Amino acid sequence: MKQTGKTLQSASNSYSYKPVSDAFFHGPTLSLARNLLGCLLVKETEEGIASGFIVETEAYRGPLDRAAHSYNNRRTKRTEVMFAEPGRVYTYLMHTHCLVNVVSGEEGLPEAVLIRAVEPYDGIDLMMERRGEMPMKNLTSGPGKLTKALGIHMIDYGRRFDEPPLFIAHGFTPEKIAVGPRIGIPNSGEAKDYPWRFWVEGNPYVSR
Template identity: 45%
Template sequence: MYTRAVASPLSRSFYSRPTLTVARQLLGCVLSRRVDGQILRGRIVETEAYVGEEDLACHARAGITPRTEPLYGPPGFAYVYLTYGMHYLLNAVTEAKGRPAAVLIRAVEPLQGIEWMEEARGLAERHLLTSGPARLCRAFGLDLAWNRTDLCGTDLWIERGGSVGDPEVATSPRIGCQNVPSPWAAIPWRFYVAGSPHVTPGRRPRKLLMTTASEIGNNRASRNAPPGRIRDTPSRR
């Protein structure tokens, strides 16, 4: 059984860096939540980066709204939203205040508090327990009440774990973004631990490739195209 002393949350400065850097370096870190006198823990094995209003897969593509306001910072806070009227997804806000960006925590490897997670999910298949962002939130008991939570606090936080070397990391286009206008559907801003049984099922690896927002460019003309629907179907969770 995995147990460890309470570690310090990642600092605010960790989240204030470029989103792609944060998304990559969150792999191997440990998502933690205090509940019912115990701590739930899961090693992060899959993330996705969403960067700026120019990113047509990002919720901020239409600008600031009551829903997207948390994306605009400050960094190190949770952005939790509801999709399909039934699934909650957890993001960590990144970069400087005023720049809308976040990392979606897509999947974790359960480490501690597993019985609590199994009861919350009604599921005992360990590899499916938290293998997708909606499954993760249900297993950790996260909903809209956790939106804007300070991830540098003591109720819900991310702490350092074992390092994940570049040979262990794979990338791919972000899941559910295939209808988003080019180039945003194809950029490899999903990061995951290659070979982990806990990542979203059915995704093939590709070598680690860091493509920055500046390399893509703002491509303002594409902003006139109809924005693709952000979706992440239940079968992919």
């Protein structure tokens, strides 16, 4: 489905919560980072369903990417899932925040796409309970904000994104995608300048 305009939460369109197929995740990491834009990120919990349209991503291309956790094929307890087949959930802690990534690339090639921001769709009241009352534009406009709002935790590590309780479904097709350097990786040499951050241009929920 295609949705025009900068915001979608009040749109009359009805989006399906059918997870994408496994094939969606196969292919180059940079392509997946673009293709995820507009998709619905959905989390089912006992409290209810919360979801949002993905509006910002960053690609991390493994062994040759100094900004990636798996640079030089670094294989640790934290990065183990990155070596699995694409479509797995890679969660990790950054300070006190849980961040969520989609494992990408071929099995054995540890690459991933960080989901940086989403636009709230379903379960907004539940998101507010988790995050506290605040302006809507601040609710999910960052990688740590969105995981708290949607109820994504470290327990989700290793799950698959093509089946509940944490999954990705088709949403809308962005009219224009912007590209630029990734954020918050100043000590990664030339990798800090790679144009591997993608976002829906003009969307108010983009982190910056």
